[in-house]
Amino acid sequence: SLPNSKRYHINNPVVGGSLRIWSHPIPATLPHKSSFSRKYGSVFTVYLGPKKVVVLAGYQAVKEALVGCAEEFGEREIFAVHGFLINSGIVWANGDSWKEMRRFALTSLKDFGMGKKASENKVIEECDKLTELFMKSDGETVDVAQLIQCATSNVISSLVYGNRFQYDDPEFISLVNRATRRLQLMVSPSVQMYNLFPRLCQWIPNRREFQNIDADVKKQNLMLFRQLKETLNPQMCRGLIDAFLMFCFLQDSGITDNHFHDENLLKSITNLFSAGTDTTATTVIFGLQLLAKNLEIQDQVREELNRVVRGRQVVVGDRKNLPFTNAVMHEIQRMVKIAPMGIPHRTAKDVTFHGYFIEKGTVVYPLLASVLLDETEWERPYSFYPAHFLDKDGNFVKRDAFLPFSAGRRVCLGEGLARMEVFIFLATILQRFSFSLPAGVSDLNLCAVSFKRYSCCSENHSDRPFSDIIYSLQLDKTNKPHKQTFVLFLLPKKRKVSSSTYQDNIPTSLHTE
Numbered sequence: 210s211l212p213n214s215k216r217y218h219i220n221n222p223v224v225g226g227s228l229r230i231w232s233h234p235i236p237a238t239l240p241h242k243s244s245f246s247r248k249y250g251s252v253f254t255v256y257l258g259p260k261k262v263v264v265l266a267g268y269q270a271v272k273e274a275l276v277g278c279a280e281e282f283g284e285r286e287i288f289a290v291h292g293f294l295i296n297s298g299i300v301w302a303n304g305d306s307w308k309e310m311r312r313f314a315l316t317s318l319k320d321f322g323m324g325k326k327a328s329e330n331k332v333i334e335e336c337d338k339l340t341e342l343f344m345k346s347d348g349e350t351v352d353v354a355q356l357i358q359c360a361t362s363n364v365i366s367s368l369v370y371g372n373r374f375q376y377d378d379p380e381f382i383s384l385v386n387r388a389t390r391r392l393q394l395m396v397s398p399s400v401q402m403y404n405l406f407p408r409l410c411q412w413i414p415n416r417r418e419f420q421n422i423d424a425d426v427k428k429q430n431l432m433l434f435r436q437l438k439e440t441l442n443p444q445m446c447r448g449l450i451d452a453f454l455m456f457c458f459l460q461d462s463g464i465t466d467n468h469f470h471d472e473n474l475l476k477s478i479t480n481l482f483s484a485g486t487d488t489t490a491t492t493v494i495f496g497l498q499l500l501a502k503n504l505e506i507q508d509q510v511r512e513e514l515n516r517v518v519r520g521r522q523v524v525v526g527d528r529k530n531l532p533f534t535n536a537v538m539h540e541i542q543r544m545v546k547i548a549p550m551g552i553p554h555r556t557a558k559d560v561t562f563h564g565y566f567i568e569k570g571t572v573v574y575p576l577l578a579s580v581l582l583d584e585t586e587w588e589r590p591y592s593f594y595p596a597h598f599l600d601k602d603g604n605f606v607k608r609d610a611f612l613p614f615s616a617g618r619r620v621c622l623g624e625g626l627a628r629m630e631v632f633i634f635l636a637t638i639l640q641r642f643s644f645s646l647p648a649g650v651s652d653l654n655l656c657a658v659s660f661k662r663y664s665c666c667s668e669n670h671s672d673r674p675f676s677d678i679i680y681s682l683q684l685d686k687t688n689k690p691h692k693q694t695f696v697l698f699l700l701p702k703k704r705k706v707s708s709s710t711y712q713d714n715i716p717t718s719l720h721t722e
């Protein structure tokens with residue numbers, strides 16, 4: 210280690226701070242409530258087992274690194290579980306292959322409408338199907354979270370495969386379940402341990418399960434690719450896979466470079482599916498829960514929607530006329546902190562940053578939660594306060610420290626699509642339904658909600674349905690986690706809000722307006 214880098218070992222001599230940094234709910238608290246950044250400043254080093262990690266905390270440090278030194282901080286750290294030698298796809302790749310795949314995905318998703326009318330239509334179509342299912346469930350309870358998860362998956366499916374699936378299609382259910390389980394495994398403590406000590410931890414069952422899922426996903430996708438290949442029509446590009454297959458065809462004719470191979474297609478599709486499904490679904494569900502807790506804000510959103518949009522379908526173009534709704538959506542995204550620690554970066558070259566020398570190849574964690582909760586940027590960082598995004602006249606204002614999608618070279622590839630989805634899904638659902646907490650429940654531990662993804666990855670959930678795992682929430686009346694879990698359910702139309710129980714869960718309620 211070089212002389213002028215700050216260097217701190219954290220407690221455990223074997224795994225260092227790895228488990229403390231990664232596990233629930235430390236990611237939320239690391240930058241603010243722990244003493245780390247208060248004590249060591251906005252750039253500090255921790256050792257995760259043998260691995261040196263530079264942590265960036267707060268808006269200034271994160272922005273200066275990811276935007277100001279975009280190239281230096283622009284590589285991705287690849288984990289052992291993804292295979293060190295594999296450099297394919299978009300999320301877990303670097304160099305020319307990453308550049309080519311990212312450019313290709315962005316251009317083709319744009320061509321099929323990302324940020325444009327065509328994808329807006331896909332989101333609206335999915336939203337209609339979703340609310341139709343809510344309505345249809347007259348008399349029955351419905352797991353709203355599961356349906357929302359299917360809806361966001363289907364938006365990605367339409368863009369990549371060129372068609373949506375029925376929610377009860379076994380092919381689709383297994384695609385969604387695998388993506389979800391894969392994510393849970395990836396953040397599980399034992400897989401993190403494997404990433405630190407791959408040779409010693411070969412035996413870890415979660416590592417094997419992760420790689421078995423990868424093998425199944427590969428098999429399933431290769432079958433879907435084969436079907437698409439058989440029906441490929443160069444005159445009619447159905448989605449990203451068709452576009453890729455056409456590039457491969459050009460490659461066979463010697464026209465393009467060699468990054469267009471099956472492995473890159475497979476990994477890119479898996480990346481888009483997993484990066485684009487759970488993130489958006491969790492944001493929408495978290496938003497509904499925040500609004501169930503903040504009824505006045507929910508009513509204000511509905512009032513604005515009724516006044517401006519009236520009964521018709523909300524479209525992205527309405528956003529500029531809906532400043533309060535827009536502010537609420539932004540505040541939901543700020544509060545949910547989907548990727549509290551970002552996705553780990555790595556330095557592409559030696560760099561001197563904030564006076565510290567950081568050598569090429571050092572792992573870097575840009576703590577996005579520390580940006581979204583930065584006490585020097587937000588008036589009320591820990592409260593749900595839509596006024597963060599409103600001026601004194603009620604107009605929408607952008608905020609620099611709003612970086613849920615990160616920034617710089619690795620900024621979320623799906624930002625445009627995700628923003629559109631969150632806006633249309635939430636606004637349409639709120640036009641048609643209202644949400645409230647069950648009788649007798651006055652508060653939800655919303656902190657547990659956003660980090661459930663991290664806490665629910667204990668080793669033995671594989672036999673439970675995915676929505677149960679991902680979206681079951683801990684109720685917290687006393688500020689201590691209860692055993693009871695909470696799932697958002699749909700109650701029959703026009704039925705009074707009640708606190709009916711479901712097994713040992715306490716559902717919140719959703720009823721039609």
Ligand code: HEM
Pocket residue numbers: 285299300301311480481484485486488489492547548551552553577613614615616618619620621622623624626627628631
């Ligand atoms: C609310 C929803 C979403 C949030 C908050 C979110 C956030 C993020 C964040 C924080 C990163 C890491 C950026 C970095 O490394 O600095 C990321 C990367 C990525 N996201 Fe998203 N994302 C969302 C939705 C989506 C969607 C819908 C898609 C797909 C269309 C997507 C595709 C990706 C990809 C491919 C990457 C990797 C980019 C790269 O390494 O070059 N995301 N996202």
